[in-house]
Amino acid sequence: MCKRIIMNTKSEVITIDGNTGEGGGQMLRSALTLSMITRKPLKMINIRKKRTKPGLLRQHLTALKAAQTICNAKVQGAELGATEIIFIPKEINGGDYTFDIGTAGSTSLVAQTVIPALAFADTPSTLAITGGTHTAFAPTYDFLQQSYFPILEKMGLKITSTIERHGFYPAGGGHITITLAPTKGFQAFHCRERGQLKNQKARLLIAHLSQDIARREQAILKEKGWTHVDIDSIKSCHSPGNCIQLSYEFEHITENFTWLAEKGKPAETLVNEVTHEATQFLDSTASIGEHLADQLLLPMALGKGGVFTTTAPSLHTRTNIDVIQQFLDVDIQIKKTNLCWEITIHPSSQ
Structure with a gap:
């Protein structure tokens, strides 16, 4: 209570x-x-x-x-x-900040809470966050670095990041550093089409576990047609961990799909889960995946708006829109189009 x-x-x-x-x-x-x-x-x-x-x-x-x-x-x-x-x-103050979650709680989610605010500070900021970098039900560090941050840069934010140490459940202990400079405001983001596929690759992270696990996952992915499958053996972390990442670099955006291994879950099941999620996105005409769509709503609403297409908006997305509209006088429209959905954001000043 x-x-x-x-x-x-x-x-x-x-x-x-x-x-x-x-x-x-x-x-x-x-x-x-x-x-x-x-x-x-x-x-x-x-x-x-x-x-x-x-x-x-x-x-x-x-x-x-x-x-x-x-x-x-x-x-x-x-x-x-x-x-x-x-x-x-x-008043929001830029500066050097250190935050320690103390568990494998998501470093990415803590970062996403404060980054848009620090973008409006008067001075640059550096964030050092300790916790989980690759955890279930949260964006991984790689998602931030490959998918989210590049779009924020397109919207005018200067931001860089490094991962000092990986952190898996349950010990966490991962460490990321993010540096950003203030912006005068987020620019509009328009992305109705993702463009041509330029590159795709699979990456297997394995930490304090048998390499046979990763080799089995690699073999299954190659059976499914993946020719570029890297195995990264992670040494500097506190807990065993394993995950599969599929990265698709398009002309206008990069999408990243990650599934984490669980004790007792066969490699075949893990591969099928991550490839199924990726296939659902690829089979649509959407420019932005479900999770990235959730993350972009807030900076777009705080800035000059814009438009993107995505897969069917989740309850997560619709709830986030409701929260945004309780603080901001902003018009957010969702409409169904061919094989995807279009979300348009019009700030009150436009």
Whole structure:
């Protein structure tokens, strides 16, 4: 149970109910980002209500504390398991920041909470984040580096990143560093077509496990027609881990699909899962995959908007749109087209 929270501010307070929509952690992360940038106080209730373990887990708590740190916010409810918080932001400050999740919680999700806000700071920033770099139900570091960051750069943000150490479940301990310079605002992003396929490759990450596992996965992928399959043996990490990454470089975007191995799951099943997800995207005419679409909505809404095509919008996507529109006067339209969906974002200034 959360302690009784008293809000003492004259500013407009945005209340987000985590028991609506998809009911997960993205609602919290998006709300924190938007609260920082708009300077509108946030009250969130029923945090992660629809999850097996509701409330703040370590990665959500780290994201909350990271947001608090970069804008010197007043926060109530910042504790593990909390289902209600108050967040009253102040001015966003660039600088050098270090955040340690303490578990294999996703470093990428913590980074995505604060990057759009730091883009509006007055000075450059460096983020050093420790936790999980390749974990289930979260974008991997490679997704950020290959797919997400290049689009942010197209939108005007100067951003670079390195991975110092990989982190798998359950120990985590991965370490990434991200450097970004402020922007005067995100430029419009237009991408109705992904363009011609320029390159595709498969990459197998294996850490503290038998190389036979990776060789088996490699053989199965080659049976499915993949000729370029690299095996990367990861030495500097705290936990055993294995995942398959499929990367498709098109003219206008790069999509990255990753599935992590689980104890007892046959290599054939793992390969089939990741290739099935990739095939669903390739069989559509969409320019942007489902997960990348989720990540692009916020910077586009904060900037000059734009348009992209994607696969069928998930409840995740629709919930993110709802959260964005509670903070911003922005028109976001979704319409069905041939073999895909088109999402158009029109900020109020346009």
